[in-house]
Amino acid sequence: MEKKAIFIVGASEHAKVIIDIIEKESVYEVVGLIDSFKNKGEEVLGYKVVGKEEDLPELLKKHEGASVLIAIGDNWVRHLVMEKLMNIVPHIKFASTIHPSAQIAKHVKIGKGVVIMAGAIINSESVIEDFVIVNTKASIDHDGLLKSFSSVAPGVTLGGNVTVGNYAAVSIGATVKHNISIGNHAVIGAGAVLLKNCDDNAMMYGVPAKEIRKRETGDKYL
Ligand SMILES: CC(C)(COP(=O)(O)OP(=O)(O)OC[C@H]1O[C@@H](n2cnc3c(N)ncnc32)[C@H](O)[C@@H]1OP(=O)(O)O)[C@@H](O)C(=O)NCCC(=O)NCCS
Structure with a gap:
């Protein structure tokens, strides 16, 4: 089957992982x-930076029908870039990519702009909304709901029926008990064991996880 053209927005380290998934898929x-912060011609894994976000309309004329994937790890920044791209190219087509080693169970729904990395497991009837990142070896049990622009970092384990709010991040190695709900813009810290619901804009970590502080929308966590 002939491959379809895709542009990757963001030429950072996160892009390296995404390039590998795209090649394998x-x-x-x-x-x-x-990439607006890199020079034209700079390379990542053999692929060249061909322009800035503003150059996309011209580039899409040359590659009619091409899709776009945003390779930005920070949930809020990914959202801001998505909005910018929608302004520049209103009919932009966002693609998703899934590593062939990921295990996706029956009746899982996956939105656009999603990246699912190597070794991830997504169990039955889970919903992965638009622009979510399911990082390496993360596992989402049955009936999980990852709302738009949320992310689960490498090695995260979510029990069944867990909801992760819009823009919320579950950090590396954290474990979340079944039936737990994590609010919008919340951050669950590295290695946490979350046994209680987490409010919107809260940062929780520790074993068991406690609320450490509130965070402003867009505060850095990576
Ligand atoms: C939650 C998080 C953002 C907190 O970062 P922070 O607010 O900048 O915290 P700091 O690094 O300033 O640490 C403040 C204190 O809290 C402690 N702390 C921070 N994160 C902690 C965690 N997850 N669990 C336990 N203690 C933690 C630190 O050890 C430090 O303690 P000290 O004052 O006694 O030295 C960070 O721990 C985290 O998990 N980042 C995401 C990492 C990740 O997932 N990376 C992979 C992406 S692919």
């Missing part, structure tokens, strides 16, 4: 990287 052919 063999659905898309990377035709260029877009």
Whole structure:
């Protein structure tokens, strides 16, 4: 099958992982990287930066029908870039990519702009909304709901029926008990064991996890 053209927006380390997934998935052919902070011609894993976000309309004329994938790990920044791209190219097509080693169970729904990395497990009837990142070896048990622009870091374990709010991040190695709800813009810290619901804009960590402080929308956590 002929591969479809794709541009990757963001030429950072996160992009390296995404390039590998795209190559292994063999659905898309990377035709260029877009990065407003790098010079044209700079390379990541053999792929060239071909322009800035503002250059996308011209580039999409050359590669008609090409999709775009945003390779930005920070949930809030990924959202801001998505909005910028929608303004520049209103009919933009956002792609998702899933590593072939990920295990996706029956009746799982996966939105657009999603990245699912190597070794991830997503169990039955879970919903992965738009622009979510399911990082390496993370596991989401049955009926999970990862709302738009949320992320689970490498090695995260979510029990069944866990909800992760919009823009919320579950950090590396954290474990979340079944039936727990994590609010919008919340951050669960590295290695935490979350046994209680987490409010919107709260940061919780520790074993068992406690609320450490509130955070402002867009505060850095990576
Ligand atoms: C939750 C998090 C953002 C907190 O960061 P922070 O607010 O900058 O915290 P600091 O690094 O300033 O640490 C403040 C204190 O809290 C402690 N602390 C921070 N995170 C902690 C955690 N997850 N569990 C236990 N203690 C933690 C620190 O050891 C430090 O203690 P000290 O004052 O006694 O030295 C960070 O721990 C985290 O999990 N980041 C995400 C990492 C991740 O997932 N990376 C992979 C992405 S692919």
